[in-house]
Amino acid sequence: MAENSAENVRERAVEAALARLDLDTRARLLAGRDMWSLPGLPAIGLRPLVMSDGPIGVRGVRWTADDPSVALPSPTALAASWDPALARRAGRLLAQEARRKGVHVLLAPTVNLHRSPLGGRHFEAYSEDPFLTGEIGTGYVLGVQDGGVGTTVKHFVANDAETDRFTVDNRITPRALREVYLAPFEAIVENARPWGVMTAYNQVNGVTMTEHRHLVNEVLRGEWGFDGVNVSDWMAARSTRGCVEGGLDLAMPGPHTVYGEALAAAVRAGEVEESAVAAAVRNVLRLAARVGALESAPPAVTELPAPLDGVALAREIAVRGLVLVRNEKEALPLAAHGTVALSGAAARDARVLGGGSAQVFPDCVVSPLDGLAAALPEGALTFAVGADPGDELAAAGQGFTLRAICRDADGTVLGEGTLPNGQVQWIGDDLPVGVTHEELASVEVVGTFTPRETGEHAFGTRGLGAFVLTVAGRTVFEGVQAMGTESDPFEAYFGAPVERAAVGLVAGETVEVSLLHPLDEEFAPPLPAVMFSFVHLGPRRDPCELIAEAVEAARAADTAVVVVATTERVESEGFDREHLALPGHQDDLVRAVAAANPNTVVVVNAGSPVEMPWREEVAAILLAWFPGQEGGTALAEVLSGAAEPGGRLPTTWPVALAGVPVSEVIPSEGALRYTEGVFIGYRAWDRSGAAPAYAFGHGLGYTTWSYDSLEVTGDTARVRITNTGDRAGREVVQVYLAPLYDTAGRPARRLAGFASVEAEAGGSVEVVVRLPRRAFEVWDEERSAWTTIPGTYEVRAAHALDDTRLTATLEVRDPA
Numbered sequence: 001m002a003e004n005s006a007e008n009v010r011e012r013a014v015e016a017a018l019a020r021l022d023l024d025t026r027a028r029l030l031a032g033r034d035m036w037s038l039p040g041l042p043a044i045g046l047r048p049l050v051m052s053d054g055p056i057g058v059r060g061v062r063w064t065a066d067d068p069s070v071a072l073p074s075p076t077a078l079a080a081s082w083d084p085a086l087a088r089r090a091g092r093l094l095a096q097e098a099r100r101k102g103v104h105v106l107l108a109p110t111v112n113l114h115r116s117p118l119g120g121r122h123f124e125a126y127s128e129d130p131f132l133t134g135e136i137g138t139g140y141v142l143g144v145q146d147g148g149v150g151t152t153v154k155h156f157v158a159n160d161a162e163t164d165r166f167t168v169d170n171r172i173t174p175r176a177l178r179e180v181y182l183a184p185f186e187a188i189v190e191n192a193r194p195w196g197v198m199t200a201y202n203q204v205n206g207v208t209m210t211e212h213r214h215l216v217n218e219v220l221r222g223e224w225g226f227d228g229v230n231v232s233d234w235m236a237a238r239s240t241r242g243c244v245e246g247g248l249d250l251a252m253p254g255p256h257t258v259y260g261e262a263l264a265a266a267v268r269a270g271e272v273e274e275s276a277v278a279a280a281v282r283n284v285l286r287l288a289a290r291v292g293a294l295e296s297a298p299p300a301v302t303e304l305p306a307p308l309d310g311v312a313l314a315r316e317i318a319v320r321g322l323v324l325v326r327n328e329k330e331a332l333p334l335a336a337h338g339t340v341a342l343s344g345a346a347a348r349d350a351r352v353l354g355g356g357s358a359q360v361f362p363d364c365v366v367s368p369l370d371g372l373a374a375a376l377p378e379g380a381l382t383f384a385v386g387a388d389p390g391d392e393l394a395a396a397g398q399g400f401t402l403r404a405i406c407r408d409a410d411g412t413v414l415g416e417g418t419l420p421n422g423q424v425q426w427i428g429d430d431l432p433v434g435v436t437h438e439e440l441a442s443v444e445v446v447g448t449f450t451p452r453e454t455g456e457h458a459f460g461t462r463g464l465g466a467f468v469l470t471v472a473g474r475t476v477f478e479g480v481q482a483m484g485t486e487s488d489p490f491e492a493y494f495g496a497p498v499e500r501a502a503v504g505l506v507a508g509e510t511v512e513v514s515l516l517h518p519l520d521e522e523f524a525p526p527l528p529a530v531m532f533s534f535v536h537l538g539p540r541r542d543p544c545e546l547i548a549e550a551v552e553a554a555r556a557a558d559t560a561v562v563v564v565a566t567t568e569r570v571e572s573e574g575f576d577r578e579h580l581a582l583p584g585h586q587d588d589l590v591r592a593v594a595a596a597n598p599n600t601v602v603v604v605n606a607g608s609p610v611e612m613p614w615r616e617e618v619a620a621i622l623l624a625w626f627p628g629q630e631g632g633t634a635l636a637e638v639l640s641g642a643a644e645p646g647g648r649l650p651t652t653w654p655v656a657l658a659g660v661p662v663s664e665v666i667p668s669e670g671a672l673r674y675t676e677g678v679f680i681g682y683r684a685w686d687r688s689g690a691a692p693a694y695a696f697g698h699g700l701g702y703t704t705w706s707y708d709s710l711e712v713t714g715d716t717a718r719v720r721i722t723n724t725g726d727r728a729g730r731e732v733v734q735v736y737l738a739p740l741y742d743t744a745g746r747p748a749r750r751l752a753g754f755a756s757v758e759a760e761a762g763g764s765v766e767v768v769v770r771l772p773r774r775a776f777e778v779w780d781e782e783r784s785a786w787t788t789i790p791g792t793y794e795v796r797a798a799h800a801l802d803d804t805r806l807t808a809t810l811e812v813r814d815p816a
Contacts (some may be wrong), residue, residue: 006298013297014285017044018278026281027263032254035428035528036061038284039254045295049288051152051231051252054106055124056353056628057360058097063430065420068363070097070310070629071353074607075110075136077321077625079126080647080699082732083756084139086320091143091151093308098149104291105150105196107357111137111184114608114651115160115680118665120576123354123607123626127650128681129696130180131751131772134187141192148301150291152231153188155200156209156220157181161665161672162576166236169203169671176677177204178779178786182215186224195228195290195300199248201236208246210236216247229287235527240266244273249280253428253527311630318627318634323647324620324700325693331559331599331619333641333702338558342372343386343550343593344586346565346605349398352628354607356573361420362629368563368603371632375640382557386550387543387589389582390567393460393497393535396422400513402447402534406432409441419445422515422534427527437528445515445534454507455539461515462497463532464523469500472511476501483523496569497535543585550589551596560597561639562590565605576665580611580657590614603635609653615693623647641702648699648732648800652682652692661688682801683747697751697800703729707805708764710797715773719797719806720766723759730758735769736801737776738794740809744778746789749796771795776812790814 021029025041033039033048040048053059057069070093072078078087098106110121114128126133141151158170158181172181188194197220199209209215210232220226230249237243237251240258244266251257266272285294292299324332334340350367353359372381396402402419417432424443431437449471451457461467461481469477477500505511515534525531554560564586570577581587594600594617601620604610605627615621622645627634637643654660661684662676679687682696703725711718717735733756738749753769773788780787790812797806 010286010289010297010300013294014282014289017046017285017294017296018282020044021281023267023274023277024264026277027267028260029284030250030263030277030280031257031260032250032252034255035253035430038250046285046288047293049104049291049293050102051105051107052098052101052103053108053357054094054098054103055108055110055358057362058094058101058103058106059360060101060103061430063425063427064417065361066418067101069360070314071360071362071365072314073318073321073628073631074123074354074626075126076123076607076650077627077647078140078317079132079136079650080323080625081317081320081756082132082648082650082754083320084135086317087136087139088143088146089308089313090317091140091145092147092305093310093313095144095147095149096308097310099147103149104293105152105287106144107152107154107198109137109140109151110154111188112155112158112160113181113184113680115674116663116665117580117609117651117654117657117660118577118663119160119608120162120571121354121356121573123571124356124358124573128652129650129751130183131187132650132754134184137184137188138191141188141194145192145195146301146305148291148299148304150195150287152196152198152229153185153194154198155233156185156197157200157215158204159200159202162574163665164667164670166201167203167670168667169206170674171205171671172674173677174781174784175779176674179678180680182219185220189220189224189226195287196231197226197228198231198233199236201233208238208242210248211239211242211246213246221247227283227286229283241271244276244280249283314628315630315634318631319637319643320646321625321627322634322638322645323623323649324645325623325649325653325698326615326618326621327700328619331601332622332639334559334639337377339380339556340372340376341382341384341550341553341557341560341597342369342563343384343553343560343589344563344565345385345388345390347561347563348383348385350631351565351567351605351626352631353626354571354573355568358573365629366632368632368635371634371636372561372639374633375636375642382553384550384553385546386562386593387546387585389565389584389586390537391584392567392569393458393499393537394568395533396449396536399450399452400447400536402445404432405444405446406435406440407442407444408439414439422536424530424532426530428529431530440519440530442516442518443530444517447513448510449513450510451505451507451538453539455504456502457505457539458499458502458537459513460497460499460501460535461532462535463517465520465532466518468516470514471501471503472505476503497533499537543588547585547589547592551592554593554597554600557597558599560593560600561603562593562600563603563605564590566607566610571607580609580654582610587613591617594618601639608651611656612693644702644729645699646701646730648697649694652685652696653694655693659690659692661685661690679747683750686748695800695802697732697734697798698802699732699800701729701731703727703761705729705731705799707797710795710806710808712795712808712810715771717753717769717771717795717797717808718766719769720764721757721759722764723761726761728758728760730756731799732756733767733769734798734800735771736796736798736804737771738796739789740792740794743791744789746778749801750775788812788815
């Protein structure tokens, strides 16, 4: 009752504030004042609303390491926990971070689906299954909003690949759209009442999503009752009238968008109804009221959750997200007092998050090498590079101390900013103090480099425009990098690095470095931004020599641990993958080490599946999913047995790309046709009859479980299990629903519910899993309505999709 009363007060405050705004002010409020915020209106007590990217950490409005962010594991790692309660705690931590950074709204979560393993940005999405995605997304949204911070569930809808994402027309049948791609959004709207949604760049069935009146106004708002803000993806809004009629509230970024002055003019010209503008402003003011930015309205949250330890939670999520897919002869956990030979450059130089807009700068990153060195006794661990996943130059990092000097056209210094690495990404007002885009004429990255290896070091550039590169007091390159074949801004400005010079350096001897980048309108980004990189690659050693060193160390150790990974050039926002092979000579390294030591454990750090042609040759495989800043500590805890790997696969892991039933991400004549209908992920694998490397839901722990009983009554499945091992453990009880006599072209089975449970050795636990009504329904395209399919269903209690432990039948009658 008290909540409803406060909501009524907020609504009255919103209406009162709206009534005081004239047309021009209303239109201006919908355009954003800059890259990340909306204009404040002191006359009505409205403070500027601030937004920030935030799937795994809250960057804030400045691209700087001076204000570090907690970096949680990737969303895929979070989904691998199969634990909505853990997702809710993650959301609460991110809300805590947002409040610390003065952010009101997080541009997250991403609930698009892993339709194809080639999707370049899948690490930022949860899973291939709409039900699991909806459950984890609901937990995340509830957690963030528990902390009084808004969310924008994205990207609405069908933004499931990166190729031509600004223009692609995704052609999807109404049934597939409803049952698969809209399903996570619908579940989150119903169960978490999000305060925002972000509409995508792409088209769906010929209509741009920022103008999609049917899906936004009729489905999202009309059928589902969404009452929050609809914000465009950045630069997605293209038409004033189209966006207003399509239900778009905020066109970002500002101030120059299709709204603002253009919107007011359209109303005066009779092209847009003023009532539509008022409806959009009402939604924005409601958001402001909810987050406490409208002085006359009580915020939605008045008592904040207890503070959370970000480092501890980052470690817990990483542990819970690690998926052990193979463990022959109980290779893991590691034997006490044994020796370990660690190899792989990815073990030393950890990749803890994916590339693109989700990047943040954590205060500290624990690599696998750091984590194992701290966990194992002195002398028990050796390390060899073995193979480097990055065979291209990358943003200057290890050994570099850099800052950026900003100058005007006369060479006068306007300001300086520290850089965490050689990448400069200043978007909008995200500039060093005292610097403006109007005055800025050049940026010079300057600093020192202390190499850790003697030899020829490669230096280069990434970005568009003129560059002058200096190393050790000598200009080694002066020239221009022009536009290539890239079709996406991220790929154009952060695409393939170009090597400019090789310089011989000595380990431990510090040299000065500089990269001067004069700005030129010819190469200006499509929004106010400065984006380029100073890139580097250490000495190229013979791959065979590096592998031989790792093999020698592995042969002498009790256990060999090889860490392999993808790179930012493989998985990132802005482009899709071309194949699923690991980059560099990492496959060769694994095979050679496994041949030398049969007790070889491979840790795969990738945001989505990679081919593992050696998987039958190694003792154990652990999947890490870009595990965040505490990934190394979490990995050491799991390898040593101090913690159990808690993850289950949120997406099917194929043997090879050639066997993947749905893989296409490249549009043809501007359209990407989802010809598979409702059959993606494990549904498609079931239909194809092919066997993946590891099935959806698969994951091993350090104990064993018996499934003792399954009782199905009405809309619930009651499952009793026992921990039959010799240590405490966690199990994810998965319940699948299979129609025995299908008459509606449905998948052979679908995930209907799950629950994460714990028990001591020998202990039993009972869990009740609700079977949602929607699990028995299909979207009837002729009636444009959900229809229950009566008949006999088999309810399967399972450890994984391919590991059913108990079954029961359920009769569903025709509701008519």
